[in-house]
Amino acid sequence: MLFKSKLPDVGTTIFTVMSRRALEEGALNIGQGFPDYPIDPRLAGFVQEAIDAGHNQYAPMEGVIELRSQIAAKLKACYGAEFDPIQEITITCGGTEALYDAIQAVIGAGDEAIIFDPAYDSYEPAVRLAGGRCIRVPLEPPAFAYDWDRVREALSPRTRLIIINNPHNPSCTVASSADLDALADLVRDRPITILADEVYEHVIFDGRLHASVLAHVELRRRSFVVFSFGKTLHATGWRTGYCVAPAEMTLELRKVHQFNTFSIVAPLQYAIARYVASCPESWQGLSAFFEAKRNLLIEWLRGSGFRPIKAAGTYFQLVDYGELSRKPDVEFADQLIREAKIATIPLSPFYHQVPRMTLLRICVAKRDETIQAAAQRLAAFKAQR
Numbered sequence: 133m134l135f136k137s138k139l140p141d142v143g144t145t146i147f148t149v150m151s152r153r154a155l156e157e158g159a160l161n162i163g164q165g166f167p168d169y170p171i172d173p174r175l176a177g178f179v180q181e182a183i184d185a186g187h188n189q190y191a192p193m194e195g196v197i198e199l200r201s202q203i204a205a206k207l208k209a210c211y212g213a214e215f216d217p218i219q220e221i222t223i224t225c226g227g228t229e230a231l232y233d234a235i236q237a238v239i240g241a242g243d244e245a246i247i248f249d250p251a252y253d254s255y256e257p258a259v260r261l262a263g264g265r266c267i268r269v270p271l272e273p274p275a276f277a278y279d280w281d282r283v284r285e286a287l288s289p290r291t292r293l294i295i296i297n298n299p300h301n302p303s304c305t306v307a308s309s310a311d312l313d314a315l316a317d318l319v320r321d322r323p324i325t326i327l328a329d330e331v332y333e334h335v336i337f338d339g340r341l342h343a344s345v346l347a348h349v350e351l352r353r354r355s356f357v358v359f360s361f362g363k364t365l366h367a368t369g370w371r372t373g374y375c376v377a378p379a380e381m382t383l384e385l386r387k388v389h390q391f392n393t394f395s396i397v398a399p400l401q402y403a404i405a406r407y408v409a410s411c412p413e414s415w416q417g418l419s420a421f422f423e424a425k426r427n428l429l430i431e432w433l434r435g436s437g438f439r440p441i442k443a444a445g446t447y448f449q450l451v452d453y454g455e456l457s458r459k460p461d462v463e464f465a466d467q468l469i470r471e472a473k474i475a476t477i478p479l480s481p482f483y484h485q486v487p488r489m490t491l492l493r494i495c496v497a498k499r500d501e502t503i504q505a506a507a508q509r510l511a512a513f514k515a516q517r
C-alpha cells in the first residue's frame with residue numbers, strides 16, 4: 133500500500149462481527165440495534181407520494197425546509213425552546229454523519245475530546261481522523277454513573293470537546309438534569325464545546341423525563357445536539373438524522389456536511405416532514421412501546437440465569453451472565469452464538485480499560501415473538517449446563 137493507515141488499530145465493529153458470526157452459525161441476532169418489524173405503512177405511503185410528486189433531485193444542502201420547520205415545532209413541543217429552522221437545524225445522513233461533522237468542525241491537530249466509556253464506537257475514530265485524541269473517562273458498572281470529579285481531572289488546556297450520550301448506549305442509563313448542571317459548571321469558563329448524542333431521546337422508561345441539553349439554557353449555547361429518525365421512526369436504514377446548534381456553530385458544521393454528503397435523500401425528507409406533522413403519536417408513544425418490550429424480556433428471562441439490569445432508556449437491555457460463567461464477555465458471547473444459537477453484544481469493546489463485568493447487551497426493538505424466542509434460547513442454555 134502506498135499510504136500509511138490513519139486508523140491502524142481499528143478493525144471491524146463489534147456489531148458487524150457479531151452479526152457475521154450470527155449468520156455463520158445460524159443464530160438469532162438480538163445484538164445489533166435494528167427493528168425486525170415493518171415501518172408504519174402511512175410513512176411508506178408518504179415516501180411513494182413524495183417520489184410521485186417529483187421530489188427526486190438534490191435536496192437543499194441544509195435539508196428541505198418543510199422538514200426543518202417540523203423539527204423546530206417538535207423541539208418546541210418537547211423542550212420548550214425556539215430553534216430557527218433556517219440557521220440552527222441541519223439534516224444529515226443519520227446521527228452518525230452529524231456526529232462526524234461536529235467533531236471535524238471542532239477538533240484540530242493536538243486537541244482533546246473527553247468521551248465516556250463504554251462509548252459508542254464512532255466517536256473516537258472521528259476524533260482521531262480530525263487529528264485529535266480522546267481522553268476516556270469510565271462509567272463504572274453496574275450503575276454507570278457520571279463521576280464529575282474524574283471528568284474535572286481529565287480536563288486540560290487542550291480539551292475542546294466533551295461528548296455526552298443520553299440516553300446512553302450501551303449502558304441503557306440516562307443522565308439527570310443534575311448531571312447536566314455538573315457538566316455546565318465544569319465548562320463554564322472554558323473554551324469547550326459539547327456534543328450531545330440524543331438519538332434515543334424518545335426512549336426513556338418508568339416515567340422518567342429526558343434531560344435534553346436543548347432544555348438546558350446554559351449548555352445549549354455551546355452544544356451540537358444530534359438526533360436520528362432511524363431510531364424514532366423504526367427505520368435505521370433510512371439514514372436520516374439531524375443536528376441542532378446555535379447559528380455560528382451550525383455554519384461550521386455545514387462546511388463539513390456540504391463536502392461530506394452534501395445533502396440527504398430528498399423524498400425521505402418530504403415524507404418524514406408529513407409524518408412528523410400528521411402522526412405525532414408515533415414519537416409520543418415510543419417510550420411506552422419499548423418499555424412494554426423491555427418488560428416482556430425481563431419477565432421471560434426470569435430463572436434463565438441471565439439477570440437483567442433494568443434499562444432506564446434506549447431500546448437495549450443489559451443482562452448479567454455472572455451466575456452462568458466467569459468467561460470474558462467476548463468469549464462468552466461467542467459461546468452463546470455457537471451453543472445457544474443467539475447473538476448478543478458484549479460490552480468490553482466499548483471500553484478502553486475494561487472493568488470487571490459479565491454483561492451483554494440485547495436489543496428489544498424486535499417483534500414480541502423474537503424476544504420470546506431469544507429468552508427461550510437463553511433459558512435453554514442454562515438448562516443444558
Ligand SMILES: Cc1ncc(COP(=O)(O)O)c(C=O)c1O
Nearest residue numbers: 226227228252301331360362373
Ligand atoms: C448512541 C448512538 N449514537 C448514534 C447512533 C447512530 O445513529 P444513526 O443510525 O442515525 O446514524 C447510534 C446508532 O446505533 C447510537 O446507538
